[in-house]
Amino acid sequence: MIRKIMTILVLIALIAGTATATGTSESDSQSTDVVFRWATTTDPQTMDPHAVNAAPVLSFLNNIYEGLVRRNEQMDIEPSLATSWEPLSDGDGWRFFLREGVTFHNGDAFTADDVLFSYERGTSETSDVTSWFAPVTDVVVVDDFTVDILTSAPNPLFPDSIANWMIMSRSWAEENASTAPATDQENFATRNANGTGPFVLSSRSPGVETRLVPNTAWWDDLEHNLSEAIYTPIENQSTALSALLSGEIDLVNPVPLQDVDRVEAAPGFTVLGGLETRVIMLGFGHEKEQLDYSTDVTGVNPFQDVRVRQAVYQAINVDDIINVVMRGQAEPASQLLPAGLSGYSIVNDDRLPYDPVASRRLLTEAGYPNGFSFGLMCPNDRYLNDEAVCRAVTSMLADVGLQAELTTHPVRNYWGELREDAYDMYLLGWSPGTFDAEHPIRFLVSTPNEEARLGSWNYGGYSNARVDELLPEIQSELDPATRQAQIDEIAAIIQDDVVYVPMYTQPLIWAMADSVDLVQRPDNFFMLRWVNVN
Amino acid sequence: MKPGSRAKRNDGEFAYLFLRSPAAIVASVLVVLTVGGALLAPWIARSDPFDPGTYDLTDAFTPPVWSPEGESRFVLGTDDQGRDLLASILYGARLSLRIALSAMGLAAVVGVSIGLIAGYYGGWFDAVVMRIADVQLSLPAILTALLVDGISLTIISESASTEFRATVITVAIALSLWVNFARTTRAAVFVERNKEYVQASVMMGERPRRILGIQILPNVLAPLLVIMTVDLGRAILLEATLSFLGVGLPPNQPSLGTLIRIGMNYVFSGEWWILWIPATFLVTMVISVNLFGDFLRDYFNPRLR
Numbered sequence A: 001m002i003r004k005i006m007t008i009l010v011l012i013a014l015i016a017g018t019a020t021a022t023g024t025s026e027s028d029s030q031s032t033d034v035v036f037r038w039a040t041t042t043d044p045q046t047m048d049p050h051a052v053n054a055a056p057v058l059s060f061l062n063n064i065y066e067g068l069v070r071r072n073e074q075m076d077i078e079p080s081l082a083t084s085w086e087p088l089s090d091g092d093g094w095r096f097f098l099r100e101g102v103t104f105h106n107g108d109a110f111t112a113d114d115v116l117f118s119y120e121r122g123t124s125e126t127s128d129v130t131s132w133f134a135p136v137t138d139v140v141v142v143d144d145f146t147v148d149i150l151t152s153a154p155n156p157l158f159p160d161s162i163a164n165w166m167i168m169s170r171s172w173a174e175e176n177a178s179t180a181p182a183t184d185q186e187n188f189a190t191r192n193a194n195g196t197g198p199f200v201l202s203s204r205s206p207g208v209e210t211r212l213v214p215n216t217a218w219w220d221d222l223e224h225n226l227s228e229a230i231y232t233p234i235e236n237q238s239t240a241l242s243a244l245l246s247g248e249i250d251l252v253n254p255v256p257l258q259d260v261d262r263v264e265a266a267p268g269f270t271v272l273g274g275l276e277t278r279v280i281m282l283g284f285g286h287e288k289e290q291l292d293y294s295t296d297v298t299g300v301n302p303f304q305d306v307r308v309r310q311a312v313y314q315a316i317n318v319d320d321i322i323n324v325v326m327r328g329q330a331e332p333a334s335q336l337l338p339a340g341l342s343g344y345s346i347v348n349d350d351r352l353p354y355d356p357v358a359s360r361r362l363l364t365e366a367g368y369p370n371g372f373s374f375g376l377m378c379p380n381d382r383y384l385n386d387e388a389v390c391r392a393v394t395s396m397l398a399d400v401g402l403q404a405e406l407t408t409h410p411v412r413n414y415w416g417e418l419r420e421d422a423y424d425m426y427l428l429g430w431s432p433g434t435f436d437a438e439h440p441i442r443f444l445v446s447t448p449n450e451e452a453r454l455g456s457w458n459y460g461g462y463s464n465a466r467v468d469e470l471l472p473e474i475q476s477e478l479d480p481a482t483r484q485a486q487i488d489e490i491a492a493i494i495q496d497d498v499v500y501v502p503m504y505t506q507p508l509i510w511a512m513a514d515s516v517d518l519v520q521r522p523d524n525f526f527m528l529r530w531v532n533v534n
Numbered sequence B: 001m002k003p004g005s006r007a008k009r010n011d012g013e014f015a016y017l018f019l020r021s022p023a024a025i026v027a028s029v030l031v032v033l034t035v036g037g038a039l040l041a042p043w044i045a046r047s048d049p050f051d052p053g054t055y056d057l058t059d060a061f062t063p064p065v066w067s068p069e070g071e072s073r074f075v076l077g078t079d080d081q082g083r084d085l086l087a088s089i090l091y092g093a094r095l096s097l098r099i100a101l102s103a104m105g106l107a108a109v110v111g112v113s114i115g116l117i118a119g120y121y122g123g124w125f126d127a128v129v130m131r132i133a134d135v136q137l138s139l140p141a142i143l144t145a146l147l148v149d150g151i152s153l154t155i156i157s158e159s160a161s162t163e164f165r166a167t168v169i170t171v172a173i174a175l176s177l178w179v180n181f182a183r184t185t186r187a188a189v190f191v192e193r194n195k196e197y198v199q200a201s202v203m204m205g206e207r208p209r210r211i212l213g214i215q216i217l218p219n220v221l222a223p224l225l226v227i228m229t230v231d232l233g234r235a236i237l238l239e240a241t242l243s244f245l246g247v248g249l250p251p252n253q254p255s256l257g258t259l260i261r262i263g264m265n266y267v268f269s270g271e272w273w274i275l276w277i278p279a280t281f282l283v284t285m286v287i288s289v290n291l292f293g294d295f296l297r298d299y300f301n302p303r304l305r
Helices: A002-030 A055-061 A112-122 A170-175 A237-245 A257-265 A306-315 A318-325 A356-365 A386-399 A411-419 A438-445 A465-476 A480-496 B011-019 B022-039 B085-121 B123-138 B141-155 B162-193 B196-203 B208-219 B221-244 B256-264 B273-300
Strands: A035-040 A069-071 A077-079 A082-087 A093-098 A136-143 A146-151 A199-205 A209-214 A228-233 A251-253 A269-284 A373-379 A403-409 A425-430 A500-513
Touching: A035 A237, A077 A082, A093 A112, A112 A136, A112 A146, A112 A170, A237 A251, A237 A257, A237 A500, A257 A269, A257 A500, A269 A306, A269 A386, A306 A356, A306 A386, A306 A500, A318 A386, A318 A500, A373 A386, A373 A411, A386 A403, A386 A425, A403 A411, A425 A438, A438 A465, A438 A480, A465 A480, B011 B022, B011 B273, B022 B085, B022 B273, B085 B123, B085 B162, B085 B208, B085 B221, B085 B256, B085 B273, B123 B162, B141 B162, B141 B221, B162 B208, B162 B221, B196 B208, B208 B221, B221 B256, B221 B273, B256 B273
Parallel strands: A035 A228, A035 A251, A373 A403, A373 A425
Antiparallel strands: A069 A077, A082 A093, A093 A146, A136 A146, A199 A209, A209 A228, A251 A500, A269 A425, A269 A500
């Protein structure tokens, strides 16, 4: 008897539940809520715009925070929090006139003091973005809406170089004890955000889901029609693709290269592709006195010998990697930035040929006729097919006797391991934030110098006096021909010295439902402000 | 039944029962094929998939030999790096088996010792250890293994060698398997310790270590043998799961689980063999080991016959 009653009660509860559920879903469909869901492989590690200088973080945060300038659909610089700017008449530097009436998401008004604060924060000890401010000597608040940025020499490209320098509210950071970026631990700004941008962070569970809602008080005209945007990191690309095909998400970036045909064949989906401005390269531990992961070489670091580095270069068949691993959808790269970007050195356009015989000869000349073993470190969820590329590289190097012991890490550990020098050779991808040849030179080639904020991603510690001498000249040179000549000289040094082994420019492949309309930028930044769901 | 009578049952009966059980015959043939293939990998396989110098990227994605584009060099096709899939599977199974066997061995040594002591002495040791075992039983084995794996890789740098990772996985799996051994041994010891021959030994002043090792242990071996076969299957699966989740063995030394993980990337793109062939091999191996374990259990336990 009691059991019967219980059963009936449960049934009633169930029916009532279904009824309520149907009720809500009906009201949902009647309202004009436009929810956009997208997935990428890599969760942005932090919501702090100054803590990690990596594209997944900067791309995501560009929807929440804003800089003084921003890039438009054609990648050109246009006004954002600054309405205009001009070179200083007395001395070197730039004067920025700020937009009035802008508020942060928490209601604080935006003023020049926040710019100064963001400079201080971006150059503090725990900041990962200090290299952006390498030419800057001081920031001076002229009045509430005018700010002077002083540089050590004339710097014609400075406004182009700060599109990712995001402005944070001083009062908000101070109230929440987040005046400096947190890299090893967390602080309030790691999980919370307060920008001026088109979207507001409404909830954040790292590695699980991040939700954004439009900023109703945004200063610019709305070009999107979203009422909510939900981001989910999906590490496994096949899983992400299933989610797209089943309608769980509206966009996935990237699509596994091997699955492009399948997505294009499926009705209702579009693949949006091109080349990303990112060059994938191998780096060496130049600075090391000896290899850390070798079983047969002790006391010396063979990679300090340029012949060994060139042997590595010529042992790798980049065409095979592109054809097989990248399914023909990448371009060989000869420099640290892709062809076509400003400052690309056309005279140094040719790669060294793939030539295992020459490679063996070079190794013999260097005193390693039978090669040697070393450690190769790679990320496994950062670049397209990064792990497969590294395994292919391992196999090709083994053909000339170079035994690479491969370790792979998810990106959340990878940068840390790079900083700890846990490699003899490593994989890196670089997209120049300024779209100019000066950017990789400043970050990847100039001698690491914390004081001067140079070489902050030059983990191998390569150092060349001529490069260090030319870099400031490139930064201040006004005549394009002279500047190009200087860049060409450095490009030649990088090639002759085999500072890195540039391999290919990686493709950019997004897949989305046909109902989505958006703009794909070649830097692979995903800007919600251009997304429309029909 | 007299103590020791099960173990002393004659071989003729085993053969008779074995030949009357088709499942046991099929299972043991498959066990011999898969396990034997794995053990003899260096002599059967045409190339060594662990040596990156022996394969060529341009051979990648060759389908198995029975497909139109198949090549006779690669009977089961190649993976995304141009490795011969048959060789990868055999070497991978070898690695998986090595880890599973040593994990099972470790679990057996730890579990049986704890079970013997707890069962014979009882008291606080018994209470404490068995409560730990209860707690552990309530956690899924994969969770325990993930926990151990994650913690040890955090404490000791993740860039540690393959050999070290194999050890960590072995310990992780052993830690999730010891409970069965401990509980079974303890239960069997409970039964045995009040029997006359044990009482007699105690009366004669035999040392406990000797009683446990020489008199009780041989008499509790039969159920342990069954657990070993069943747990071997579990250990293989656990290793495969860990490797599949990416916390196991690295991709340059693929175990079966790693091979399946790699194959997952090509599940949509038509290169089905990279996933399905290693997966089928794994399933076959585990099922046959388990079926054989079932037969052993039936044999040792006449009440189930």
